Amino acid sequence: MGMEFYGDSYKGNDEPIFVGIPTFLKLPWLRSNAELKKVKPDVAIIGEPFDFGTTIRPGARYGPRAIRAASTVPSPPYEHFNIETGVDPFGVFRTVDYGDVVVSPGDVVESHRRMTDKVKEVLDIDGIPVMLGGDHSITFANVRAFAKKYKNIGMIHIDTHADCAPQGLCGFKYDHGAHIRRIMELGCLKGKNYTLIGPRGYWPGPDLYKWMADQDFQWFTMLDVE
Ligand SMILES: [Mn+2]
Structure with a gap:
């Protein structure tokens, strides 16, 4: 599958890692929905360069670009064989970089x-x-x-924080600490199908954990994980 989909650039690419356009892992870049429909990849990487929903530490708008730049490290040679699974994922899945969402700053x-x-x-x-x-x-x-396509979804959320506040610190509805509440309002996620892994520290407080318990949420704190 890999060779036929990716062609000569699949393996043995002799480009040094700092050469070329850094799509994610130097995968093929699809630039339009028409191209996407024609190629029908199994997996599509999408960059979302966005940080207008955060109350602290802006800068994540540069995240997708930084991840893509870092992702070209394994080449050359262009090998994606995984030692632990014995699988080359790009030999199994046709994967593309579908570019960035053009956000409105x-x-x-x-x-x-x-x-x-x-x-x-x-x-x-x-x-x-x-x-x-x-x-x-x-x-x-x-x-x-996902909610537009599926009636019921499950969610595994790995995070220091539960992110289930009714709104952000200063009242903003689409804040980065309130996305779980907005998702619950979509009606696609039953509480028993939600698991949070890794909460620690001091936020949110007991009132929000009570709300989570009332929803039938499951969580495993960092102590559980360790
Ligand atoms: Mn979070």
Whole structure:
């Protein structure tokens, strides 16, 4: 599958790692929905360069670009054989880089809408979208795309924080600490199908953990994990 899909660039690519356009792992770049529909990849990487939903530490808008630049490290030679599984994922799945969501700086709602649309395009061809963020509010936009296709979804959330506040610190509805609440409002996620792994520290407080218990949420703190 790999050679026939990726062609000569699949393995044995003699480009040094700092040469060429850094799509994710130097995978083929599909630039339009028309191309996506024609190629019908199994997996599509989507960048979501967005940090307008965070209350602290802006900068995640540069995340997708940084991840892509770092991702070209294994070449040369262009080998993706995994030592532990014995599998070359690109020999199994046809994977592409579907570029970035063109966000509208300063406009959270419009940017989230564009993320939902782009992720939905991948779901519409029965592909698996993999998103590179981006602050954590993008999770709401991404899950909303799944909710347009599936009535019931499950969610495994790995995070220091539960992110289930009714709204952000200063009242913003689409804040990076409120995306779980927005997802619950979509009606696609039953509480028993949600698991949080890794919470620790001091936020949120007991009132929100009570709300989570009332929803039938499961969680495993870092003590559990260790
Ligand atoms: Mn989070």
